[in-house]
Amino acid sequence: MTFLQGIAASNGIAIAKAYRLVEPDLAFDQKTIENVSVEVERYRQAIEKAKAELETIRDRAKVDLGPDKAAIFEAHLLVLSDPELNTPIEDKIKTEKVNAEAALKETADMFVMMFEQMDNEYMRERAADIRDVTKRVLAHLLGIQLPNPSMIAEEVIIVAEDLTPSDTAQLNRQFVKGFTTNIGGRTSHSAIMARSLEIPAVVGTKTAVEEIDNGDLVIVDGLKGEVHINPTPELVEQYRQVHHDYENQKAEWAKLVNESTVSSDGHHVELAANIGTPNDLKGVVANGGEGVGLYRTEFLYMGRDQLPTEEEQFEAYKAVLVGMAGKPVVVRTLDIGGDKELPYLDLPKEMNPFLGFRAIRLCLEEQDIFRTQLRALLRASTFGNLKIMFPMIATLDEFRAAKAVLEEEKQKLVSEGQKLADKIELGIMVEIPSTAILADQFAKEVDFFSIGTNDLIQYTMAADRMNQRVSYLYQPYSPSILRLVKMVIDAAHAEGKWAGMCGEMAGDETAIPVLLGLGLDEFSMSATSILKARSLIKNLNKSDMEKLANEVLNMQTTSQVVDAVNAAIK
Numbered sequence: 305m306t307f308l309q310g311i312a313a314s315n316g317i318a319i320a321k322a323y324r325l326v327e328p329d330l331a332f333d334q335k336t337i338e339n340v341s342v343e344v345e346r347y348r349q350a351i352e353k354a355k356a357e358l359e360t361i362r363d364r365a366k367v368d369l370g371p372d373k374a375a376i377f378e379a380h381l382l383v384l385s386d387p388e389l390n391t392p393i394e395d396k397i398k399t400e401k402v403n404a405e406a407a408l409k410e411t412a413d414m415f416v417m418m419f420e421q422m423d424n425e426y427m428r429e430r431a432a433d434i435r436d437v438t439k440r441v442l443a444h445l446l447g448i449q450l451p452n453p454s455m456i457a458e459e460v461i462i463v464a465e466d467l468t469p470s471d472t473a474q475l476n477r478q479f480v481k482g483f484t485t486n487i488g489g490r491t492s493h494s495a496i497m498a499r500s501l502e503i504p505a506v507v508g509t510k511t512a513v514e515e516i517d518n519g520d521l522v523i524v525d526g527l528k529g530e531v532h533i534n535p536t537p538e539l540v541e542q543y544r545q546v547h548h549d550y551e552n553q554k555a556e557w558a559k560l561v562n563e564s565t566v567s568s569d570g571h572h573v574e575l576a577a578n579i580g581t582p583n584d585l586k587g588v589v590a591n592g593g594e595g596v597g598l599y600r601t602e603f604l605y606m607g608r609d610q611l612p613t614e615e616e617q618f619e620a621y622k623a624v625l626v627g628m629a630g631k632p633v634v635v636r637t638l639d640i641g642g643d644k645e646l647p648y649l650d651l652p653k654e655m656n657p658f659l660g661f662r663a664i665r666l667c668l669e670e671q672d673i674f675r676t677q678l679r680a681l682l683r684a685s686t687f688g689n690l691k692i693m694f695p696m697i698a699t700l701d702e703f704r705a706a707k708a709v710l711e712e713e714k715q716k717l718v719s720e721g722q723k724l725a726d727k728i729e730l731g732i733m734v735e736i737p738s739t740a741i742l743a744d745q746f747a748k749e750v751d752f753f754s755i756g757t758n759d760l761i762q763y764t765m766a767a768d769r770m771n772q773r774v775s776y777l778y779q780p781y782s783p784s785i786l787r788l789v790k791m792v793i794d795a796a797h798a799e800g801k802w803a804g805m806c807g808e809m810a811g812d813e814t815a816i817p818v819l820l821g822l823g824l825d826e827f828s829m830s831a832t833s834i835l836k837a838r839s840l841i842k843n844l845n846k847s848d849m850e851k852l853a854n855e856v857l858n859m860q861t862t863s864q865v866v867d868a869v870n871a872a873i874k
């Protein structure tokens with residue numbers, strides 16, 4: 305039995321067999337072959353096996369992910385049947401007497417290079433198709449099984465170096481019971497998505513990929529951040545009990561689903577949910593969300609090969625507004641960059657993507673993308689209570705520039721005869737220290753703030769949120785962070801505005817008492833954290849928490865704050 309300590313990224317216990325989502329080693333030796341016809345036949349058989357495999361994957365993808373996502377496999381099948389690729393490979397085997405692996409790799413590399421150098425974007429994408437197809441055929445020649453997450457048909461725990469947000473979005477909830485990765489932190493987007501999908505996860509284990517083999521029995525303890533590999537039957541039994549207790553606890557919290565969130569001395573706060581797609585709404589309603597405090601629209605742009613149209617976006621925003629039936633919905637404009645990439649935008653690689661050309665910076669530069677989104681949002685505004693929020697605002701000039709673009713699109717739509725909501729609140733994420741420090745000035749011009757602590761903490765502490773080696777610096781209870789949070793809340797209130805928080809800190813049990821004391825108006829979190837937070841707040845006294853907040857703001861270290869909170873809520 306082996307034990308790994310990682311970072312608890314999504315609550316719950318999962319026990320299942322491991323499924324490694326790891327790129328296999330496809331290295332081979334170039335050889336001279338004797339019998340060319342046997343080698344050509346071996347190549348043809350590998351092609352046939354790859355085709356059969358792709359057909360199954362395509363059919364499964366059609367059902368599970370829709371025809372759009374299945375189209376990519378259709379394109380791969382066409383490549384496999386293309387004589388322009390296959391004939392030169394077979395000729396190479398025949399004339400040069402090299403093994404099929406070498407003939408395939410050399411010919412495919414030549415085509416990939418040729419396509420990549422073309423000006424035409426469509427042809428450049430074909431290079432990616434050839435690379436994928438070659439990998440699949442090569443794996444068959446070598447007798448190696450490539451991981452195919454869409455083919456998983458039994459309960460598994462995914463083991464990976466890292467999962468991108470779009471990998472995570474494609475995990476099939478029915479079979480994927482948990483996941484564990486070598487890298488990542490609590491606020492990396494795959495962790496955030498695991499929470500909304502209610503998949504227990506432990507990230508940042510450093511060595512899960514090295515330690516876990518396909519088929520090993522694995523326990524993922526998303527409550528404590530532990531992973532147990534091939535546990536003893538006794539430990540499995542103990543964990544079944546922990547799982548059972550956790551489910552019972554959830555059933556207790558579920559009784560609060562239709563209640564509002566009021567402290568023991570009668571102070572009301574709003575508990576809202578963070579969502580990534582309209583599909584997440586079910587979870588918001590089931591967990592008694594009083595609104596959507598953050599709709600991360602970038603997921604609409606991911607896992608596809610071109611930008612979503614205005615119409616597609618309109619339908620998604622409308623669905624969320626209608627689904628929330630008049631409750632507030634804060635939609636954040638595109639926040640691409642950092643760990644959320646859009647390969648089809650073909651942006652140059654950056655040294656420090658979290659400090660780079662992302663979010664509002666990109667939108668102000670690539671205005672067509674921004675304007676399409678704003679138009680879709682404005683058109684959807686009549687279907688509910690829409691609030692628009694700009695991400696990563698660092699200066700008032702950026703906010704004013706973004707607001708000016710919004711106003712222009714508003715005027716255009718009105719002159720086209722489009723009906724818009726009378727009032728659409730306009731706010732910003734406060735996730736860059738410069739903006740928190742200047743919150744008093746911003747508060748004069750915005751309708752609300754939402755504090756994005758995932759980024760605010762990484763920028764204040766200068767600690768990459770994806771890097772588990774510096775994850776000890778993710779310190780939401782540090783007096784430095786709490787002081788910034790207080791500045792933002794006070795600045796909003798001084799101008800009669802409201803302040804919310806949509807970073808992971810808003811759903812954190814140790815932070816909530818202090819945030820209540822600091823006067824935070826809205827807490828937005830993974831839907832699955834809402835009922836637990838409501839149960840906690842009902843037992844807190846707001847005026848006691850104000851005293852606690854004043855005390856901890858003057859403390860020196862995070863651990864002093866944690867001790868003070870624990871003593872206060874005992």
Ligand code: PEP
Nearest residue numbers: 735756757758759806807
């Ligand atoms: C944040 O930074 O706190 C936030 C909510 O945005 P994201 O996690 O999407 O960067």
Ligand code: MG
Nearest residue numbers: 735756758759
């Ligand atoms: Mg952020």
